[in-house]
Amino acid sequence: MFADFPILSITIWLPIVGGLWVIVAGSRVHDAAVRNNALLIAVAAFLLSLLLWYGFDNSTAEMQYVQRMPWIAAFGIEYSIGIDGIALPLILLTTFTTVLVILAGWVVIKDRLSMYMGAFLILEGFMIGVFCALDAILFYVFWEAMLVPMFLIIGIWGGPERVYATIKFFLYTFMGSVFMLVALLYIYLEGGSFAIATMHDVAFTLVEQQWIFIAFLLAFAVKIPMWPVHTWLPDAHVEAPTGGSVILAAVMLKMGGYGFLRFSLPIVPDGSASLDWLMIALSLIAIVYIGFVALVQQDMKKLIAYSSISHMGFVTLGFFVVFQVASATNDWQQSAMGIEGGMIQMISHGFISAALFLCVGVMYDRIHSRQIKDYGGVVNTMPIFAAYMMLFAMANSGLPGTSGFVGEFLVILTAFKANVWYAILAGMTLILGAAYTLWMYKRVIYGAVANTAVANLTDIDAREKFIMASLAVVVLFFGILPAPLFDMMGASVDQLVVQISQSKLP
Amino acid sequence: MDEIFTVLPEVTLTGFACLVLLIDVFRGTRSAAVTFWAAVISVLVVLVEIALWFPEHTMSVFSGTFRLDVMSAVLKAFLMVIVLFAFFYAREYFSRRERPMTEFYILGLFATIGMMVLISAHSLLTVYLGLELMSLSLYAMVAMDRDSIPASEAAMKYFVLGALASGMLLYGMSMLYGVAETLDLGILSERTVANEDRLMFTFGLVFVLIGIAFKLGVAPFHMWVPDVYQGAPTPVTLFIGSATKLAAFAMAIRLLADGLGGLADDWQLMLILLAVTSIGLGNIVAIVQTNLKRMLAYSTIAHMGFLLLGILAANSLGYAASMFYVIVYALMSMGAFGCIIVLATAANESDQLQDFAGLARRSPWLAFLMMVLMFSLAGVPPFAGFWAKWFVLKEVISAGFAWLAAVAVFFSIIGAYYYLRVVKLMYFDEPDAEVDAIHATEDVRLIFSVNGITILLLGLLPGTLMSVCIAAMLAY
Secondary structure, eight states: OOTTSOHHHHHHHHHHHHHHHHHHHHTTSOHHHHHHHHHHHHHHHHHHHHHHHHTOOTTOOSOEEEEEEEEEGGGTEEEEEEEOTTHHHHHHHHHHHHHHHHHHTTTTOOTTHHHHHHHHHHHHHHHHHHHHBOBHHHHHHHHHHTHHHHHHHHHHHSOTTHHHHHHHHHHHHHHHHHHHHHHHHHHHHHHSOOBHHHHTTOOOOHHHHHHHHHHHHHHHHHHTTOTTSOTHHHHHHHHSOHHHHHHIIIIIHHHHHHHIIIIIHHHSHHHHHHTHHHHHHHHHHHHHHHHHHHHTOSBHHHHHHHHHHHHHHHHHHHHHSHHHHHHHHSOHHHHHHHHHHHHHHHHHHHHHHHHHHHHHHHHHHHHOOOBGGGOOOHHHHOHHHHHHHHHHHHHHTTOTTSHHHHHHHHHHHHHHHHOHHHHHHHHHHHHHHHHHHHHHHHHHHSSSOOSHHHHTOOOOOHHHHHHHHHHHHHHHHHHHOOHHHHHHHHHHHHHHHHHHHSOOOO | OHHHHHTHHHHHHHHHHHHHHHHHHHHGGGGHHHHHHHHHHHHHHHHHHHHHTOOSSOEEETTTTEEEOHHHHHHHHHHHHHHHHHHHHHHHHHHHTTOOOTHHHHHHHHHHHHHHHHHHBOBHHHHHHHHHHHHHHHHHHHTOSTTOHHHHHHHHHHHHHHHHHHHHHHHHHHHHHHHHOOOBHHHHHHHHHHOSOHHHHHHHHHHHHHHHHHHHTOTTSOTHHHHHHHHSOHHHHHHHHHHHHHHHHHHHIIIIIIISGGGHHHHHHHHHHHHHHHHHHHHHHHTTOOBHHHHHHHHHHHHHHHHHHHHHTOSHHHHHHHHHHHHHHHHHHHHHHHHHHHHOOSSOOOOBGGGGTTHHHHOHHHHHHHHHHHHHHHTOTTSHHHHHHHHHHHHHHHTTOHHHHHHHHHHHHHHHHHHHHHHHHHHHSOOOTTOOOOOOOHHHHHHHHHHHHHHHHHHHOOHHHHHHHHHHTTTO
C-alpha cells in the first residue's frame, strides 16, 4: 500500500520544514500559538509513523517504502530512503518521544520558545533521516546535521556549565564521525557505490576489515557511548534541558547501536568477528564498572546518565557476543537472539530513560535542584508522581513485567551460550541496576519530608500526568507483550544474521 | 577575429577600468556613487561577456600564451560574482566611515584584470604578468588607509615578502627556461617528460612551488597572512581572502598540472608536506586568536592546506575537487568577512570575537547566517563546506593516501573548536551592555543574506557545481 505516495519522505521533512516554519513565524505569533503549532507537527509526524507501521510488512527483510532519486549524479549518490524491521521501531521511538519532549517544554521554556520548539522538530526530522537513509552519504549528512540543533539546545537552554558540556558533546561526536567518513570513502573506492546495500557485498582482506571496523567503532562507540569514550554523556545529560536529555538518552544513543547493525556487522563481518573480544570486554566493563560509578552519584541526572551507559553495554554485548555463540553452538539462529535482545534493550531503554529524565525534570521544575540530598519524602506531597516514578525505577532495574526485563533477559541468556562468565558479569547488572536506581528512589521519594521546599511541592498536573501515563502504558505493554516488536524486527534480524555468518574474506 | 573574442572580457575590463579611473579623477570624491556604479556595471558587462562567449573547446591565442578553456571561464565567472559582492560590501564599509575611498574600486578592477590574465595564462611570462598586476594592486589596496598604522605595517610586510616570493618564482622560472628552452607551458610539459636530466627541472620546481605556496598562503610560507588579514581594511581583507584564492588556485593548476605535470611524483611529496603543515598549524594557532579577522586568517591557512590535498592527488578528479573547494571557500570566506562589515560601525571595526557576543539576541537572522557560515567552514553537513572537504578527502583516498585523509580530518576536529566558539558567542552569551545598534543598510543585508543562503543551498544540492568542476577539469 501507499506504493506511490512518498510517506517516508514526508515523515522526514514534515518536522524539518515545520520546525523552520515555527522558528520563522515565532517572532510574529504569541507563545501559545507556537506551542500549539509545534505540538501539531509533532503529533502529525507520530501519526505518520504509526501509518508506516500499519502498512509495514513483517514477513520480509526487504527495504520497504523505498524511494530513490539521484542527488549528486556525478558520484551516483542518491537520495534513497527505506525502512526495514530494524529501523521502524527506532523511528516509532523517535516520533513518540518528540511529542513528549514538546509537551515537557510546554510551560518551562520561556526564553526563545519558538527556537526551542523548532530545534527539536528539526532534530526529529534529521534523526528519522538517519534511520531511513539507504545511501551512506545521505546517512552521514543526517548523522552530522543532527549535531547542530543538539549543540544549540544544550548550549542555549542548558544548565550553568552548558557551554563546556555542549562543546565537549559536539567535538566528541564529530571526532568519531569524521573517521567513519574516511572509512565510508574507502569502502566506496573498493565497491564503487555509496548504496549501503552494495557496501554489504564488498570483499575486504582481514586487515582492511579491522581498520574499517575501528573507524566505525570510533563513530558508534562515542555515540552509544561505550567505555572509555563515554565521558561526554554525563556532562551533556546534566547540563541539557530536560527535553534535550530525553532525546539524547532515548534516541541519539540508539544511533550508535543502529550503526553497528547497519554498518559494522554486515560490512565487515570478519573484522567484527576478529575483534569481538574487544567489544565484549568493553561492554562488560561498561556494565559492571559504570554500574558501580552510577551507585555513588549525587546528582540524579548523572546517575541516570551512567545507568544509560551501563544499559547500552548490554546492547553492544548482545550484538557482539553472536560470533562466540555461533561457534559454541554451531547454530547462527541461536545468535539472532542476542541481536534481538540488544534491539529490544535499545527500544525499552529509550522509553525508560526518557521517563526517568522526565521524572527528574518534573522535580527540577519545582525545586530547581538535581541533587539527591535536596530531596526526601517527596511521596508525602506528590503521591501520584511517586507511583509513576516507582514503576519507571523498577523498569530500569529490569523487573519482569516491564520492558526493561525482556532485553536484559535475552542478552544474558545468549551470553550464557557463549561463556558462563559473560553471563555472570552481565547478570551483575540486575543487582547493581536495582541498587543504584532503587537507592536513589528511596532517598528521594521516601523518608521524612526533608525541607520546606519539598513540603511545598504540588503533585503533577494533567499535562505531566499525560506524559507519565503514556510512557507507563508503553513500558508495561512491551514488558507483558513484546511480541509486536519481535514480529516487526524478526525477518530483518534473521537476514542480518545470514549476512554476518558469511565470511567476506577473498 | 576569434582572438578578440577570446580575450574580450580582459580587454573590456581594461577599458572600463581606465574609464572608471578617469571618471574618478575628474569627478573626484564628490560623487563616489558614480565611480561605484561604473565599476559595478563594468563587472556585470564582463560577466555577461563570459557567459555569451563561453568556450566549447580550448582556445589558445597570442602564440599560445593565453588560453581560454572551460576551467578559466568558470573561474572567471565566479571571480566576477565575488568581485561584485566585494564591491557592495566595500561600499557599505566606506560609506559608514564617510570616507569614499574610490581607489578601492579602481585598484580592485586592475587586480581583477591581473587575476583573469593569471587564470588564463599558458606561458611562464603571462603567469608572471598576471601575478604582478594582481599583487601590485593588492599591495596598494592594503595600504589604502594611509592613516592606519597596522594597515601600513601590513602593506609593508605584504610587499616585502611578496616581492621576495615573486623573486623566488622568477628564479625558478628562469631555471626551467634554461633547461626546457621554452616559456610555453604545453611545450614545457612535453620536455619534462622527454628530458632525462630531471635535476634542473626539480630545482626549478622547488622555487616555483615556493612562489605558489606564498600566494596561496600555506605554511611555512604563511607569515604574511595573519598580519595582512588583520591590518588591512576589512573590505580589502575580504577581497584578498576570497577573490585572489581563485586566481592562486588557477596559477597552481597551470604551473603544476599543465607545465610540470611530468614532475608530479616530485611535487606530490612536496605538497603533502605543505598540506600537512598548513592544516596542522592553521587549525591549532587559530584556537588562541581573539581577533576574528586574524582567526579567519589562520583558518585560511588550514583551508589552503585542504586545497592542496586535492591537487596532490594529481588527476583530473583531484583537480576538480580542489576547484570545487576553492569556489566554495571563496564564497564562505567572503560571507564571514562580510558579516564583520555588516556589524561594523563608524567607531568600531567589530572584528573582535567579543563583538559577536549575543548576536542572536540583537539580530537572529544575521546570527543564523553567520552560524551557517561557521558550521560550513568547520565542514559540518548539510552545508557547502562539508562537500568541499568530502570531495577532496575522497580524491586523496583514491590516490592512495588514506593516512593523509585521516591526518586531515583529525586536525579538522581541532579546527571545529574555534568555529564553534563563534557560534557559542553568538548564541549562548549575552550582548555587551553598551553595544551599538546594527546600522547595516538593507542593501548589504540582502547581499549578506544571498551569500549565506547560497552556502546553505550549495550544501543541499552540491551536485551541479561538482559536475561543472569535473567538466572543467576533464582536459587534465
